[in-house]
Amino acid sequence: DAGVTQSPTHLIKTRGQHVTLRCSPISGHKSVSWYQQVLGQGPQFIFQYYEKEERGRGNFPDRFSARQFPNYSSELNVNALLLGDSALYLCASRFSQGYGYTFGSGTRLTVV
Amino acid sequence: RKEVEQDPGPFNVPEGATVAFNCTYSNSASQSFFWYRQDCRKEPKLLMSVYSSGNEDGRFTAQLNRASQYISLLIRDSKLSDSATYLCVVPPGSARQLTFGSGTQLTVLP
Numbered sequence: 001d002a003g004v005t006q007s008p009t010h011l012i013k014t015r016g017q018h019v020t021l022r023c024s025p026i027s028g029h030k031s032v033s034w035y036q037q038v039l040g041q042g043p044q045f046i047f048q049y050y051e052k053e054e055r056g057r058g059n060f061p062d063r064f065s066a067r068q069f070p071n072y073s074s075e076l077n078v079n080a081l082l083l084g085d086s087a088l089y090l091c092a093s094r095f096s097q098g099y100g101y102t103f104g105s106g107t108r109l110t111v112v
Numbered sequence: 113r114k115e116v117e118q119d120p121g122p123f124n125v126p127e128g129a130t131v132a133f134n135c136t137y138s139n140s141a142s143q144s145f146f147w148y149r150q151d152c153r154k155e156p157k158l159l160m161s162v163y164s165s166g167n168e169d170g171r172f173t174a175q176l177n178r179a180s181q182y183i184s185l186l187i188r189d190s191k192l193s194d195s196a197t198y199l200c201v202v203p204p205g206s207a208r209q210l211t212f213g214s215g216t217q218l219t220v221l222p
Contacts, residue, residue: 033209033210035210035212040214041214041215042116042199042212042213042214042215043156043199043210043212044212045209045210045211048209056209058209088153090155090156092210100146100148100158100161101158101210102158103155103156103157104155105154105155106155
């Protein structure tokens with residue numbers, strides 16, 4: 001059974017560009033969340049989606065947006081990239097509340 | 113006070129040692145708690161879930177103290193393969209997102 005899959009695995013962008021990161025949850029998982037992890041810190045919550053609706057948003061600027069598709073896959077978009085957006089972006093899915101999240105291996109974004 | 117606080121370490125222990133990490137949280141409405149393990153440059157992986165007073169899985173024991181608002185992770189008979197960063201995770205009352213501590217780094221030495 002496939003786990004949470006993310007693409008691409010690595011990405012290099014220049015300041016001002018935009019980026020789209022993709023995530024496919026575990027089959028049967030309807031909840032998808034996005035996290036940003038910078039080096040030396042724990043992951044920080046960006047968004048949560050459930051049944052294609054945004055259910056939660058972390059303290060991130062409007063340059064960050066996301067959506068969930070009918071097949072429960074999700075995209076995270078970041079516009080006007082800044083150097084500080086360089087991080088590991090993690091997608092996680094879970095079956096329902098009370099269950100732990102399973103994380104994908106992440107997309108490592110470098111902004112130069 | 114931070115929502116979730118962990119001792120960052122690093123903890124350097126010899127093989128076979130017993131080591132314990134503590135994590136304090138601020139949201140008294142939180143009901144479930146998790147410990148995740150993260151290897152260098154990898155994704156976090158769920159290690160243990162804690163819903164009541166505690167949970168035990170082999171060499172790993174997690175305990176919850178609601179009155180003092182802390183959870184702990186005890187690792188007995190440490191193995192080299194236990195070397196990783198251990199993340200304390202506390203969902204807030206709504207349980208819609210996870211709040212991670214900054215992690216505790218463990219190195220088990222031969």
